[in-house]
Amino acid sequence: IRSVQDVDAENKRVVLRADLNVPLMDGDVTDATRIERLVPTLELLQEKGAKIVLISHFGRPKGERIAEFSLKPVADALRTILPDAKIEFVQDCIGKVAHDAIAAMQPGDIVLLENLRYHPGEEANDEAFAEELASLGDLYVNDAFSAAHRAHASTDAIAKRLPAYAGLLMLEEIRALEKALEDPQRPVMAIVGGSKVSTKIAVLDNLAQKADVIVVGGGMANTFLFADGIDVGKSLCEEDATGLVQRIEGHANQSDCEIVLPTDAVTAKALESGVDTEKCSISDVPEDSMILDVGPDTVADLKRRMADVKTLLWNGPLGAFEIAPFEEGTFEVAREAARLTKEGKLVSVGGGGDTVAALKSAGVLNDFTYVSTAGGAFLEWLEGKQLPGIAALAAETHDTAETKS
Numbered sequence: 001i002r003s004v005q006d007v008d009a010e011n012k013r014v015v016l017r018a019d020l021n022v023p024l025m026d027g028d029v030t031d032a033t034r035i036e037r038l039v040p041t042l043e044l045l046q047e048k049g050a051k052i053v054l055i056s057h058f059g060r061p062k063g064e065r066i067a068e069f070s071l072k073p074v075a076d077a078l079r080t081i082l083p084d085a086k087i088e089f090v091q092d093c094i095g096k097v098a099h100d101a102i103a104a105m106q107p108g109d110i111v112l113l114e115n116l117r118y119h120p121g122e123e124a125n126d127e128a129f130a131e132e133l134a135s136l137g138d139l140y141v142n143d144a145f146s147a148a149h150r151a152h153a154s155t156d157a158i159a160k161r162l163p164a165y166a167g168l169l170m171l172e173e174i175r176a177l178e179k180a181l182e183d184p185q186r187p188v189m190a191i192v193g194g195s196k197v198s199t200k201i202a203v204l205d206n207l208a209q210k211a212d213v214i215v216v217g218g219g220m221a222n223t224f225l226f227a228d229g230i231d232v233g234k235s236l237c238e239e240d241a242t243g244l245v246q247r248i249e250g251h252a253n254q255s256d257c258e259i260v261l262p263t264d265a266v267t268a269k270a271l272e273s274g275v276d277t278e279k280c281s282i283s284d285v286p287e288d289s290m291i292l293d294v295g296p297d298t299v300a301d302l303k304r305r306m307a308d309v310k311t312l313l314w315n316g317p318l319g320a321f322e323i324a325p326f327e328e329g330t331f332e333v334a335r336e337a338a339r340l341t342k343e344g345k346l347v348s349v350g351g352g353g354d355t356v357a358a359l360k361s362a363g364v365l366n367d368f369t370y371v372s373t374a375g376g377a378f379l380e381w382l383e384g385k386q387l388p389g390i391a392a393l394a395a396e397t398h399d400t401a402e403t404k405s
């Protein structure tokens with residue numbers, strides 16, 4: 001994969017695929033992380049004298065021009081983050097308006113084009129649509145790791161039409177995840193939480209081959225416990241997933257990967273804020289209650305184990321962390337990981353929407369070695385899948401811009 005660092009972009013139109021799919025509320029960006037993490041690539045391209053044509057999807061308007069999915073509010077957020085840049089928003093990502101705006105650009109200027117997914121050709125990975133996007137630039141840079149699991153026109157087909165490069169965030173994400181999963185310092189602990197085993201089968205299967213310990217948390221731990229014959233009361237549990245659990249346990253066994261389940265729990269009769277809670281051993285979950293967090297013994301055990309590992313990979317909370325007091329287990333373990341990381345004893349990598357939200361609420365987001373901007377793409381990476389957006393950059397066969405012009 002070629003890096004944007006190595007490109008001669010002087011006075012060139014660079015089509016920069018970013019992931020500006022950020023949370024919005026009442027027209028305001030509520031979490032600008034993805035925009036902030038794009039800044040190094042934007043600044044590098046500005047220094048290089050490029051004209052930056054920024055493209056992204058936003059939400060899932062399914063090929064229709066639906067106002068609530070406009071990227072316009074993101075242009076305002078971008079202006080706040082880069083107050084000195086000239087940033088223009090353009091009502092469409094292809095056609096005359098886009099070409100006219102780009103023709104008027106000076107080096108260092110940025111135009112943000114409207115949502116790619118207003119056009120059905122984007123998600124269809126349509127060749128003609130990709131051709132239209134490619135006609136907007138001389139070079140293509142993909143900095144959208146978090147959209148790299150989509151084989152869409154702006155992440156896949158376009159890469160065959162322009163000299164293609166990876167942006168700095170894309171490269172950083174790939175490096176950090178490779179370091180944690182492909183070439184880690186051992187022992188490796190993976191914490192996999194979340195509500196359903198069935199959505200994380202492939203993740204667990206892959207991690208069983210790569211990690212030394214997998215800590216199963218959240219609702220999916222209940223399914224593991226149930227499969228092991230433990231009565232989980234009214235807890236969320238996939239009773240029909242016993243076979244899947246056994247398959248994962250078998251794979252883990254074969255690869256000497258230990259699966260760690262909670263030994264105690266915080267339970268309650270309802271998942272409501274401030275509800276009465278009870279702590280109990282995992283074999284004593286009351287019939288009328290639900291497991292909503294890991295208990296103090298489990299937390300202590302995880303902290304002890306963490307002291308012996310060198311790499312931690314975290315996807316999915318240990319409990320119902322959005323609702324107090326069920327965040328405690330997740331937060332305490334996250335804080336321990338942050339502490340060990342700060343002391344230089346642990347490489348900690350987290351990713352996925354819930355995980356990032358949990359690390360943020362726990363106040364440790366910046367203390368982890370690396371936190372991915374990706375949700376679905378992070379999961380597919382953990383599944384061991386090749387991401388089409390990265391494959392397209394790797395397969396890129398165009399001459400470099402220098403030799404081309």
Ligand code: 3PG
Pocket residue numbers: 019021059060146147150374375376377
């Ligand atoms: C994300 O937010 O994970 C990416 O932007 C991908 O969005 P999508 O799931 O709608 O393709």
